[in-house]
Amino acid sequence: MPTETTTTNAAVTSEQPFDLAATTEKLLRAHQLEIWTRTDRLFAGLLAFEWLVAMAMAFWRSPYTWSGDVSRVHPHVWTAVFLGAAIVSMPLFLAFRCAGQTMTRHVIAVAQMTMSGLLIHLGGGRIEMHFHVFGSLAFLAFYRDWRVLITASAVVAADHLLRGIYLPMSVYGIANASILRTLEHAGWVIFEDVFLIGSCLRAVREMRRIAENRALLEHSYHDVERKVQERTAELKNAQDELLKAARTAGMAEIATSVLHNVGNVLNSVNVSATVVSEKLKRSEIATLTQVGGIMAEHREDMDAFLTQDDRGKVIPGFIVELAECIGDEQKMVMAEVENLSNGIYHIKQIVAAQQAMAKASDFYTMVKPASVLDSALSMQSAIRTSEIEVVRNDAPCPDAMLDQHKVLQILVNLLSNARHAVLARREGERRITVGVSPAQLPDGPGLRFRVGDNGIGIAPENLTRIFSHGFTTKKEGHGFGLHSAANAAREMGGELSVDSAGPGKGATFTLDLPLRKKVEQEIPCKAA
Amino acid sequence: MAAVGIWVISLAMGVGAVWIYAATPGQPATGEVIHVDRDLSLVPGRVNVVMVLHPECPCSRASLSELERLLARHFDQIAATVLFIGFDTVSSPAESDLWKAASRIPGVRVQLDAAGDLARRLGAMTSGQVFAYDQRGILRFSGGITASRGHEGWNVGIDAIDAIAQSQTPAITSTDVFGCELW
Numbered sequence: 001m002p003t004e005t006t007t008t009n010a011a012v013t014s015e016q017p018f019d020l021a022a023t024t025e026k027l028l029r030a031h032q033l034e035i036w037t038r039t040d041r042l043f044a045g046l047l048a049f050e051w052l053v054a055m056a057m058a059f060w061r062s063p064y065t066w067s068g069d070v071s072r073v074h075p076h077v078w079t080a081v082f083l084g085a086a087i088v089s090m091p092l093f094l095a096f097r098c099a100g101q102t103m104t105r106h107v108i109a110v111a112q113m114t115m116s117g118l119l120i121h122l123g124g125g126r127i128e129m130h131f132h133v134f135g136s137l138a139f140l141a142f143y144r145d146w147r148v149l150i151t152a153s154a155v156v157a158a159d160h161l162l163r164g165i166y167l168p169m170s171v172y173g174i175a176n177a178s179i180l181r182t183l184e185h186a187g188w189v190i191f192e193d194v195f196l197i198g199s200c201l202r203a204v205r206e207m208r209r210i211a212e213n214r215a216l217l218e219h220s221y222h223d224v225e226r227k228v229q230e231r232t233a234e235l236k237n238a239q240d241e242l243l244k245a246a247r248t249a250g251m252a253e254i255a256t257s258v259l260h261n262v263g264n265v266l267n268s269v270n271v272s273a274t275v276v277s278e279k280l281k282r283s284e285i286a287t288l289t290q291v292g293g294i295m296a297e298h299r300e301d302m303d304a305f306l307t308q309d310d311r312g313k314v315i316p317g318f319i320v321e322l323a324e325c326i327g328d329e330q331k332m333v334m335a336e337v338e339n340l341s342n343g344i345y346h347i348k349q350i351v352a353a354q355q356a357m358a359k360a361s362d363f364y365t366m367v368k369p370a371s372v373l374d375s376a377l378s379m380q381s382a383i384r385t386s387e388i389e390v391v392r393n394d395a396p397c398p399d400a401m402l403d404q405h406k407v408l409q410i411l412v413n414l415l416s417n418a419r420h421a422v423l424a425r426r427e428g429e430r431r432i433t434v435g436v437s438p439a440q441l442p443d444g445p446g447l448r449f450r451v452g453d454n455g456i457g458i459a460p461e462n463l464t465r466i467f468s469h470g471f472t473t474k475k476e477g478h479g480f481g482l483h484s485a486a487n488a489a490r491e492m493g494g495e496l497s498v499d500s501a502g503p504g505k506g507a508t509f510t511l512d513l514p515l516r517k518k519v520e521q522e523i524p525c526k527a528a
Numbered sequence: 529m530a531a532v533g534i535w536v537i538s539l540a541m542g543v544g545a546v547w548i549y550a551a552t553p554g555q556p557a558t559g560e561v562i563h564v565d566r567d568l569s570l571v572p573g574r575v576n577v578v579m580v581l582h583p584e585c586p587c588s589r590a591s592l593s594e595l596e597r598l599l600a601r602h603f604d605q606i607a608a609t610v611l612f613i614g615f616d617t618v619s620s621p622a623e624s625d626l627w628k629a630a631s632r633i634p635g636v637r638v639q640l641d642a643a644g645d646l647a648r649r650l651g652a653m654t655s656g657q658v659f660a661y662d663q664r665g666i667l668r669f670s671g672g673i674t675a676s677r678g679h680e681g682w683n684v685g686i687d688a689i690d691a692i693a694q695s696q697t698p699a700i701t702s703t704d705v706f707g708c709e710l711w
Binding site: 064066067069071074076079083086087089090103107114121124127159163167169171173175 | 529531532535536538539542543544546547548549550551582584585586587589590593615616617618655675676678679680681682683684686704708709710711
């Protein structure tokens with residue numbers, strides 16, 4: 001028994017050279033197999049139904065045959081049951097076990113035409129029942145295989161030929177029918193066959209055209225797919241290269257940012273160190289040394305010197321005043337040393353943050369927002385030495401989960417810029433206004449830090465690019481500070497914005513940060 | 529392949545048996561030619577066709593269909609009588625499908641032969657037996673008007689009656705009868 005082993009996936013892989021004829025043939029076979037299988041199943045159902053109809057006809061039209069007043073089951077009943085079963089058994093078996101195979105559809109053709117004969121017989125040979133023959137041929141054309149029609153027609157021809165020879169009365173109504181009667185009957189079948197076979201051949205030609213088009217389409221598809229894969233690989237490589245470049249650039253930017261932030265703090269450290277140095281240079285301790293020298297000269301007559309000598313008489317009071325002065329100096333130096341220490345600590349934190357950032361971690365801790373602002377102000381101690389009025393404008397804020405050092409970097413940056421902006425004013429008072437308050441942000445509750453100044457302001461055309469990398473209006477600026485501050489704000493889910501009425505009218509920077517829920521603290525925000 | 533071959537042979541044998549059964553005729557009429565005017569009240573001046581039927585014979589449905597076609601062709605020439613035989617143990621012929629079908633054919637006179645006496649005298653042995661008398665009341669044809677058992681379609685019996693209706697000499701005067709046995 002021949003078998004069709006066509007696969008439905010006749011796709012051409014990119015590794016194989018494209019063979020249009022072979023691919024078309026594969027696709028055509030796959031399509032035909034699908035049609036043959038489907039039609040086999042269709043006929044299996046049809047034959048089963050016809051068998052039921054045959055039995056119903058026999059039971060209804062001729063349940064009994066009679067001999068006088070004695071009846072018995074009519075042979076039509078047995079014929080319908082047993083011959084019907086014999087007719088449908090093989091095609092049903094093959095339709096489910098060997099669907100799509102050549103033998104199956106030829107067996108079905110034989111069965112269908114035999115069923116026609118049975119139904120005609122059970123139907124009393126009525127003309128209308130003969131339509132079943134022609135209808136069956138039309139159904140068999142569903143296979144789009146002209147050979148099946150030949151098989152079916154051969155069954156009809158054989159039936160008429162044999163009955164014409166051996167039982168001519170039963171088919172032609174006369175005892176001596178010529179072969180021409182057989183040809184006449186067969187002629188009508190051939191008449192239909194001519195059209196059906198032509199139709200089958202046309203259908204196969206169309207299927208072949210469809211298969212060819214599909215083969216070309218699939219080839220194009222695979223070609224395009226291969227090209228897409230190549231381009232995707234190229235893009236991936238380019239992306240990798242770009243990522244490397246971006247990473248390098250990013251590292252440079254981060255390094256710049258870190259240096260910038262460290263530079264800001266170093267300004268403060270430098271100021272504190274200068275203050276301490278100046279204080280030490282001008283310290284009254286030198287005077288104390290002079291007093292000590294005088295007293296050493298009068299070690300033998302100390303009592304007389306302190307009570308009778310005019311210079312000795314003032315020394316005790318002078319020492320008391322000197323002690324007070326030295327105490328004040330010490331306090332001032334201690335304060336500056338503390339600033340110095342804070343600055344150094346902040347530098348350490350900036351470096352630590354940078355190192356930690358490389359590991360992609362967040363540093364959220366529960367802090368008081370106002371204290372962060374305090375820290376930023378203390379780090380910008382240069383403000384205090386620049387005769388700038390600092391106005392605090394805080395509103396009560398709850399403790400919040402903040403990346404303290406990132407916020408600190410931003411605020412120090414903003415304060416540094418504000419200081420430069422107000423120092424650039426030639427006249428008038430210099431004022432920086434800072435504050436923090438709760439705020440309702442688009443995504444929920446948050447915090448709002450404001451750093452405003454009455455400095456030189458910002459031109460409207462610069463408002464949109466002031467956060468761009470490399471943009472600066474300062475002579476010695478680099479355009480890194482606000483850019484990195486804005487990036488840091490975005491990293492925290494917040495936003496840094498600026499508002500200015502124009503040149504000479506000051507500016508206000510606003511840092512909006514969302515409030516993190518405490519539970520988020522327990523979950524690592526980013527995987528290491 | 530062998531199984532398919534056996535299957536084909538089985539089908540051929542089955543179909544052959546069916547056709548042999550269908551082509552096997554019943555017994556032909558054996559009675560004498562009776563005086564039809566006295567027993568059947570034939571219509572004078574017409575070809576009278578008398579068909580004898582078993583009221584329950586399913587094979588005779590085809591004979592009745594052929595009679596109907598015959599009358600359609602020779603409505604003015606043929607007068608038809610369908611004689612139903614009554615059996616004591618079988619339900620009343622008037623309730624049978626064949627009786628009703630015969631009654632619906634225009635120009636057919638349905639007649640009950642209660643004990644089957646008339647049919648016996650006519651010599652009818654098989655349901656579907658037809659007697660055709662010419663305009664002068666002479667029996668010109670005796671036999672069936674189906675080609676096989678219960679099978680409609682043109683046949684030599686019909687051809688013979690056609691000829692009688694056209695006042696021609698039929699090619700044959702008797703044919704096989706296909707139907708249930710009457711006795």
